[in-house]
Amino acid sequence: MSHQTSRRHFLRGGFNRPAVMRPLGALAPMTFEDTCTKCGDCARACPEGIIFRDDEGFPVVNLRRGECTFCNACVEACEPAALVAGTTWDWRAGATDQCLSKTGVQCRTCEDHCDARAIRFKLLVGGRSEPVFDRDACTGCGACAAPCPVNAIHFTHISQPQEDSTC
Ligand code: SF4
Ligand code: SF4
Ligand code: SF4
Missing domain, CATH: 3.30.70 (Alpha-Beta Plaits)
Structure with a gap:
């Protein structure tokens, strides 16, 4: 450095x-x-x-x-090679508390868009449910993010499991 x-x-x-x-x-x-x-x-x-x-x-x-x-x-x-081939993509999806399902509103949009089938829903009390993301199956592609009606999908780097990205 x-x-x-x-x-x-x-x-x-x-x-x-x-x-x-x-x-x-x-x-x-x-x-x-x-x-x-x-x-x-x-x-x-x-x-x-x-x-x-x-x-x-x-x-x-x-x-x-x-x-x-x-x-x-x-x-x-990228001519200066700040981006190089063969590097893994180390971001994984999750859902914030803005998620409609967590508040009792029916929504499965993210699951519908996930080709990797990395999202399942866990039933909660009061008619609510919670999207659960399989971090091994998730590719971090983001296909679930844009369709989410309330921008509830966020991404976390695997090296910083408690830190959200700016995305
Ligand atoms: S698309 Fe968004 S609001 Fe709908 S279940 Fe997924 S995270 Fe929740
Ligand atoms: S980022 Fe891609 S693989 Fe991961 S949950 Fe979203 S759609 Fe599925
Ligand atoms: S889709 Fe992804 S890999 Fe392709 S140019 Fe855009 S950011 Fe790069």
């Missing part, structure tokens, strides 16, 4: 920041921010239109805007 990197991340609290959902294949956070030139090529290459700029101009994925198909177009478009 360079002195410049170390100082920047110290000043920004980088060592304790919640994980940010970078595009597929992103290098480790500090290395990524040193390598990415903020050119925007990954965003232009994404056929799903789910890559945006964060406040600093770095690319960030928003799965509430659509699904990642793991097509690799963003990786292939």
Whole structure:
């Protein structure tokens, strides 16, 4: 890690920041921010239109805007190699308390959109039910997120099980 990197991340609290959902294949956070030139090529290459700029101009994925198909177009478009092939996608879906089913309103939209069949519903008292996400089956694709009528799907990085993404 360079002195410049170390100082920047110290000043920004980088060592304790919640994980940010970078595009597929992103290098480790500090290395990524040193390598990415903020050119925007990954965003232009994404056929799903789910890559945006964060406040600093770095690319960030928003799965509430659509699904990642793991097509690799963003990786292939990244000339500085801030995105590299063969890296796992370590995000998993969950539901916040905004979920309609948790409040007693019938909804199975997320389950209907999950090809991996990673979502099941657990019955609760009072006619409520709770979506339960199988973290082994979930691919983190985000197909469940955009269709959710109340934006209740959130994503967690497997290395930070208590931290939500900005997505
Ligand atoms: S893998 Fe494909 S769909 Fe996913 S963010 Fe990259 S370009 Fe978009
Ligand atoms: S689609 Fe959203 S509101 Fe509906 S059950 Fe899933 S998380 Fe809950
Ligand atoms: S992120 Fe994809 S695999 Fe995971 S629960 Fe949602 S639709 Fe299913």
